[in-house]
Amino acid sequence: MNAAANEIMAVTVTSPPAKTTAAEPDKAKLAVVPAPKSSIRLAIMKWTMLVLPPLMGIAMFIGVWAIVAASSPNLPGPGKTWVSAVQLFSDPFYQKGPNDQGIGWNVISSLKRVGIGFGMAALIGIPLGFLIGRVAFINGMFSPIISLLRPVSPLAWLPIGLLVFKAANPAAIWVIFISAIWPLIINTAVGVSRVPQDYLNVAKVLDLSHWKVISKILLPATLPYILTGIRLSIGVAWLVIVAAEMLTGGVGLGFWVWDEWNNLNVEHIIIAIFVVGIVGLLLEQMLVFIAKKFSYEYQA
Numbered sequence: 001m002n003a004a005a006n007e008i009m010a011v012t013v014t015s016p017p018a019k020t021t022a023a024e025p026d027k028a029k030l031a032v033v034p035a036p037k038s039s040i041r042l043a044i045m046k047w048t049m050l051v052l053p054p055l056m057g058i059a060m061f062i063g064v065w066a067i068v069a070a071s072s073p074n075l076p077g078p079g080k081t082w083v084s085a086v087q088l089f090s091d092p093f094y095q096k097g098p099n100d101q102g103i104g105w106n107v108i109s110s111l112k113r114v115g116i117g118f119g120m121a122a123l124i125g126i127p128l129g130f131l132i133g134r135v136a137f138i139n140g141m142f143s144p145i146i147s148l149l150r151p152v153s154p155l156a157w158l159p160i161g162l163l164v165f166k167a168a169n170p171a172a173i174w175v176i177f178i179s180a181i182w183p184l185i186i187n188t189a190v191g192v193s194r195v196p197q198d199y200l201n202v203a204k205v206l207d208l209s210h211w212k213v214i215s216k217i218l219l220p221a222t223l224p225y226i227l228t229g230i231r232l233s234i235g236v237a238w239l240v241i242v243a244a245e246m247l248t249g250g251v252g253l254g255f256w257v258w259d260e261w262n263n264l265n266v267e268h269i270i271i272a273i274f275v276v277g278i279v280g281l282l283l284e285q286m287l288v289f290i291a292k293k294f295s296y297e298y299q300a
Helices: 002-014 023-032 036-071 078-089 103-134 136-149 154-165 168-193 197-206 210-248 253-262 266-299
Strands: none
Touching (some): 078 266, 103 136, 103 210, 253 266
């Protein structure tokens, strides 16, 4: 009897574990999936980390501004500037004369000058950059000219523009053009010069035409450099236009800032600073979006 009991115990101890059914691994996998509450919590944390830092930075900026304004009676604080901004943007497109127009017309006038000057710089600067990066002789010919003229302050070109064009509007466009062309030339030339030589050797073997070499090899490889030059150029152009319009007069953000200074309306000057910053930020974000879209299309 004891021997039989021992055999039963031995079988019980050494028997293999029961096989799991096919449904049990599915239950284990389901247990690993996070609960809906955890997903919502992670989404809230991600959204908070995305929104909270900028809000804290803006709040800190407004707080410092309010403290400085409280200690300086000539500087309007955030509240007074906000009230003035609401009144100003309630009718941004009024017209009471050639030199008395709403801020909307001033922004449009500045954007037109920037668009014309930047467009001319792109039409000349990008092809010239291709030639400089592709042909060593042209590179040696233009390098000293670019090195000499690029560091010149943009406003130093304004008297030349006034002397040649004898009008304020084309002189301002000339300043934008001459200031925006250098990043386009340099970045395009650097991009073309860094195209791998193997690509060009393959083009020679295939006996590709110059147009196909440019459109199929050089342009896709150089596109990131060109887009970087475009972003730098549009930033420089938007910076320069305010200073140029201050000196040339007429309609535009720069003239509007100078006119408000002559009227001792500091609130409008601060509003103009924010408008210039917001418009510049929108232009940059637009170019970033275009750059990503073009890069994706060429990679695809």
